[in-house]
Amino acid sequence: MDTRESKTPEEERQHLKEVRQPEDFTNPEPDEDQPEARESAHGVHRVLLIAIVVGIIAVGFFLFGR
Numbered sequence: 845m846d847t848r849e850s851k852t853p854e855e856e857r858q859h860l861k862e863v864r865q866p867e868d869f870t871n872p873e874p875d876e877d878q879p880e881a882r883e884s885a886h887g888v889h890r891v892l893l894i895a896i897v898v899g900i901i902a903v904g905f906f907l908f909g910r
Contacts, residue, residue, distance in 0.1 A: 851859065
């Protein structure tokens with residue numbers, strides 16, 4: 845099944861212009877059109893901490909629950 849979106853010739857030219865632009869290493873800030881790059885990863889740390897605590901509790905029940 846082909847899931848590609850068809851692009852008009854103008855959209856295709858715009859895409860090629862964006863792809864050919866070199867990466868800006870002097871300005872490492874995220875692009876304005878990438879809001880996800882500006883979000884912090886604090887939620888990931890909380891999920892990881894909860895997963896570790898649950899894992900330790902599960903191992904404790906497995907080892908000492910007999």
